[in-house]
Amino acid sequence: MNKKSRTTAWFLSLSLLASFMLVTSASYSVPAAYAADPTASPTFRDIDGLPLKSITAPGSAIGPGPLGETWLYLVSSGTPSSLSVVDARTGERVHDFELPGGSGSWAVDVAPNGDVYIGSYGQGRLFRWVPGSSGVEDLGVAVAGETFIWSITHDAAGNIYGGTGQNGAHVFRFDPVSGTFTDFGALSTGDPLIGRGIAAAADERVYLLTAAVPRLVELDLATGVYADLDLPASADPTVGGYDLDVRGDLLFARFSGDGSPSSLHIRDLTTGEWIDEIPDTHGLQLSPIADDERTVYFVKEQTLWSYDLVARTARPTGFSGIADVRGFDFADLHDAAWPGQTLIGLNYLGGYFVYSLETGRSEFRQADAVPAPAPIRSMTEGPDGNL
DSSP states (O other): OOHHHHHHHHHHHHHHHHHHHHHHHHHOOOOHHHHHOTTOOOOOOOOOOOSOEEOOOSEEEEEEOTTSOEEEEEEEOSSSEEEEEEETTTOOEEEEEEETTOSEEEEEEEOTTSOEEEEEESSOEEEEEOTTOSSOEEEEESSTTOOEEEEEEEOTTOOEEEEEESSBOEEEEEETTTTEEEEEEESOSSSOBEEEEEEEOTTSEEEEEEESSOOEEEEETTTTEEEEEOOOTTSOTTSOEEEEEEETTEEEEEEOSSSOOEEEEEEETTTTEEEEEEEEEOOBOOOOOOTTSSEEEEEETTEEEEEETTTTEEEEEEEEOOOOBSEEEEEOOOBTTBOSOEEEEEOTTSEEEEEETTTOOEEEEEOOOOOEEOOOOOOOOOTTSOO
8 A cells, every 4th residue: 555545544433433433422311410520429329110920931841730639830930930730621820939040941850759849050059949838949050160050851760860961961960869860971072062951761861862973872871881873864964963761761852943843753762763753843841652552743844743552653633733842741630521541741941732532632731930030131222211
């Protein structure tokens, strides 16, 4: 660049700076109090009571109340988060409890004895509520240094297993008898890894599906040793795991970068082979096994489908309008209009459906869960001068 060009560029830069200063001074004014006394210190006032509350419950579950009721358990994200206990028959809230130290939950599980466990994020704490009790127990941080419990499940004895993030992806166990945690160690000591989905099998083995790097890991509880298993041949190695379930001797795994519908892969745990792939399925769970001891339910293309664990075939039920399911279970609603087993599925906004296996009747309902304070991500001044 010659001298003339440099001079021109320098002049243009000064002109642009002057224009910016004029625009800035025209757009913003110094508050009168500070103009009168430039040495005055700013004062701050806490404006509470903002009408920003919502039900965002990525973690939820279904279980029995102390008198045989069917209760829905929803954890609304917020600071602090809240556990709502809702009667599935009416949608009415029965109890609600704040969860200090928890900002929300992706992981709610009901143990065989009916106790409700909540894996939280914010501090990575595990909570327990015993139906009928007056409060929620804070069981403590599951794994030191891990601030997010992504998934929890239980075994037949009632032990709770969880997968953590955002650092090394640990598997932990909580023993309800001794009240102690066992940390089986990190799967990664380098890049961050998330224990996104967890499932327990009947043979003393626990399976973990990870993100952002997809890995399927088998934990032998007898030895405490992790072993990596092969991923489905058609799975994208750059897309992390999202959901994981074990039903009978089959493992169901889904991979998705953002939770959107994707293929559900099925693995035979007896042979170690991937045997099937069902495209366009929603998360986050499969139902438990129905009373016939061979059928589970899932959502594909916004329609409820059944899967036969024996024949290993899938078919639609015809009930549509469903997306992701956050809690899935069967119940007896003790209502003549809903005879026999009724399937219940929850979404993350507090909505739920009921579907009669006997009659095929279906209905969408809304749970009266506690809306939690929503976090403020951005704000600006409007044309009327209001914030």
